[in-house]
Amino acid sequence: MKAIGVTCRGLVFIYRLEGYDVVALAGVDLDIEAGQSVALVGPSGAGKSTLLSLMAGLLSPSAGRLFVGEHDLAKATAAELQAMRAVDVGVMLQGAARNLLPYLSVEQNVRFARNGAVARDELPPAREILALVGLADPARLRRTPGELSPGERQRAALAVALANNPGLLLADEPTSQLDTDARDEVLAAVEAVRAAGTTVVVVTHDPEIGARMNRTVTIRDGRVGAEGRSGVDYSVIGRDGSVHLPTEVLDVMAPGTLLRVTVQPDGTVLLTPSEAVPHAGAGLGREDQR
């Protein structure tokens, strides 16, 4: 397995519904380095899952570029996308049961997921993958998804996503609907995967997950609104110069407020509302960001 990075440039996706279009992603710029773990967070409907589906090759970009490792997903054919998912990308859908065939045991599910792999012999044994997510007990491996606890089922789903030893794991809400213990188990499993060198991208509402990832990328209104690194949140300047200000700024400056943007000699940028006296709190210093 070789970790895979992701590059999004001006990524746009439009859902075409009956009679009108909905812009789900409006130009996402995002780089995920190989081996990184990233949590995509943001309000419901912001486009997190859409971005994940694009990375998995389940949707085709309406515009922009999207690279998953060497794969240019904007140009990839259906067969190339299938090959990508068979080798490089593991996908974990929201809801553990949706990732598993209900009539196969956990181990059989993992094996089934490998049917598309080209070099199956080079893959690690299924039990090794299951052990990675904390499912080592042989008795449990023989159980069908319905016979597992919710946490075990979620980890089994994770194992299935990892069946082909992908370089990139995409997981949609891996801890939703779980109690605390089960969530911890899943987080531990995800951590183990990341530690094993796999690039991990997780869509989540769970701040705990975000805290455990290298990066937290906030998607808001179809764009990357902010990033959090090492517990600190940053706004991100888009390619077009746009910046999503933190929500607490809205408490100070209402939407529609005119800002004068002034670059200070010390390299900081001063944002001054048109009818307000500038004060130090409104400025964002480049040094601070570091």
Added chain:
Amino acid sequence: MHNLSVTLRGIRHRRGRSLIVVLLAAIATAAAVVIPAYTRAAQQSVLTDTVTATRPATVGVTVSGRTGAAAPDLAAVQASTDAALPGTTVAGFLDPPIGAVWWQGESLVAPARHRTTADVVFRTGVCDHLVLTAGGCPRQRGEVLVSARSVADTGWQVGQRIDIQPPGLPGFRDTGTRPTIPFTITGLYQIADEQAAYWGSTLYLDGGRLDENDNYAADTIFVGVESDLLGVPGTPEPRFAVEYHLRDAAGLRLDQVPVVRADLDKLSRDVTAGAVSSGLPASLDEAAEHQAVLARSVPLIAVPLVLLCWFVLFLVVAALTEERGPELALGKLRGLRLGQVALFAVAEPMLLIAFATPLGVALGLGLTEAGARAFLADGGHVELRGPVLLAAAAAFAGAGVAAALATRRTVRASVLSLLRRIPPRAPWRAVVVESAVGALALVGLFQILTSGDRTSPLAYLAPALLAVVAGLVAARLLTGWARLRGRTAAQRGDVPLLLATAQLARRPATARVVVLMTVAVALLSFAVTIWDVAAINRMIAARVEVGAPVVHTVTAADPAALLAAVRAADPDGRRAMAVAWGSQRYADENLRIATVDAPRLGAVADWPGRDAAQTAAVGELLAPAGTDGPAPIPVRGPVVEADVEVGQLTQTEPTRLVLLVARGTEPQVINLGPLRPGQHTYQGQLDGCSDGCRLLGLSVRRYPTDSTESTVDLTVTALRDGGRPLDAGLTGDGAWRAPAEPPSGLRLTVRPGAGGLRLTGTSSSADLVAEYADDPVAAPAVVAGSPLSADGAAQEFSFMTFGDEITRMRVVDRSQALPGVGRPALMLDLSTVLRQAQRDGLGDLRGWEYQVWTTADAGPELVAALADADVRVIGTRFAEQRHEELGRLAPALALRLYLLAGVVAALLGIGVLLLNIRVGARARLREMAALRLVGVSRPALRRALRREYTVVVAVPLVVGLVAGLGGAALLLPAIPLAEVGAAALEPVYRVGAVWIPSAVAALLVALLLAAASVLRTADRADPRLLREEAR
């Protein structure tokens, strides 16, 4: 993970749905397998029935001829035949031969009480088939057996010597050179069972008749050795027959038919000792006619069923695959190639179909065998042959293609659409396919309806096509209606109606269910209707053909003896009726003439379409109880006299006055003396009439060679019988008449007057006859079938009925067919005919077939009473048995398959409805849970479901019923309902009160029960389901 293992686990996981796929595939395979299997079994059954219905001697092989150089004796004939038989298939079906030798023509036998004639016959092994009432079997030359019955009339005894003079050479005057051969009677015989196969088709007990001229016809005399009959000088060489009766006719298989035909041809060529004949080819031809009908009709009946099965299978697999969408999505999500995903999708149904195929073969063969045991002849059994296996392979392939096509759409769908829980809309391709199928069906129907020839085998497809059109139209109209009603419901805020119409309008699965159920109901109602009509027609045909519940074919001295014997055996006239019938060639048709004891017609005969009272009324018309004419006058003699005044007599040749009377069944002429001008009394001797002979009339007999036109004018002033005046109505109107059909060249008037009966006539050669009119001029007749006169509607016509005599008839009723004789046919009163025969002679009536028709409860005592009167039963037919036989002929056999197809279609319809409920149940439950979440009440959901499924059940039921009845109306004129070929009667299009209402009621109950199960969904819809499913 191994694919097979995943597939097997998937099948086990969906065991209920998998079972449905197996059942459907098995039914489709069974339907396909039934085509060749049932055709074969039914054809075999028809063959067996046809061949076994004929006497073994008739369908066996007979080598016959005249003894001579080529065939000096029976041994030589048998040797010649036996030499040709080895190696032939037919040899395996032939019994050991029975030889017979006989003198052709009657031999004179003396001494006897009367001038006695008899047939003299040698028949191998005859003593084994006789009951010897006295003496023993003849073993050597010069010994004979005579019938015990004949002895009573001839006075012969065991041990007595009799002299037999064989018949002379034809065309040679008897010069008295014929030898008289002495024989000794060694025993007296009775035939134990005259219908036993041994006797072949020859009547040996056909004698026992004494005619008016004191000639006695004795029963057959059997000689003990063949050589007694051979080489008698002055006598034609005796005739011989070596009969090989057909053995184990039921064992004759279809495969053997062409071989047997070829064998018979070969025998005809190879056997030189005599002519080879067999009734087997005719039987085989008759069977072939029915087999052809089966071969044409069975596939056309079964193929729509197979197509329906495949279509249902397609829908089922499509629905199941759609339901498995999330699983297929997982395969795609894990990078399975398209081929792998397709295999993953199709493997389950294909494996199930593969598993179902042998089950279907077994089911098809089992059903066929069960059908064969239930209603086919003993020989008709299922056979595992090449065509059966081919049909199974075709069914497997068809089911496989249906399954593959059904999965195609889902396999090609994207991962996200597979994961989506919203049911997909009907793709435009489905609309195109539906339109194409509908258009094809319409074109097919149009062709059938406008071709003018509905007897084409393609007509069998009409009901299926009509059903498809009706189904598609019903579904489309329903969808449109639901859309309109939905809008109204939305405006009115009628939530249940809105939900129901939304489901009807938007779910493609519902439309497909409506199509399928409509087709199913149409096929069932069509099948039931056509079966009902056919069953009625079979009963009519059986009753027309047989005539009464039981019909005995009997031997009797003559029709009068038959009539007397039956009346004596059943004096009340409630159980038995004498019938004599024969046929006459007329206008390229065989016209059958039945003479019946008309007053008993109502009590005994089965007249289709008429009850006993109506039938009795026909009998009354044929033989009115009170006639307008005078009563019959018996004359006893010994002397009869007539006072006659001859006013004009232009003949120069001697002319006689004769009195016509009937003694027994024949007319007698009493010469009263030469006619002379002036008033004279004429006198004649009347013997043998002490019991009274019927007065028929008076006649002026011309000299035989006189052909000059001459005139006679005379008046009969009085008649006396034995010296007593005879009140013969000479002076009153209506007692005397001229013949209804006078000979050509005769002009005759017969006028009673105050002075007596005046005859004035002119003729060139014909005699003048004045008939005593105690019988009708024209015999009342019932006519069936083609008209017997140029004017088909004529109420009176003349017809040459009995030999050379022209009979005047008056049509008293018309019928589509007559009991016992069918059509074209005539029915007359036997007594009337016999009274006419007393004027003209019995003619052909002697050679007619005599029957006794009885009710079902006339027991063996009636047969015994008839036997006491020397009327012996030689064959018996039962109407019920004939009805069963008709049920095994091609039309009924084909219609049974229609019925089976209809029932299977109905089951498929119910199954599709259930499946529609089951397969969509989970999604439906989620929908309803969501609706509950937004505040729709449970009763509202129940009402919505009830409305939806009421429409889903009612529309197909009504439209299907109409389409089925329409299909029946279209096809009924095209198909033989009871019999095929010339024997088929004009069909009666009538349905009973049981079949159609029962079928509709059963179907309605089954559909409602199926639909009722859906109502539980509303009760189980709980918003918490949505949360649980998300985990």
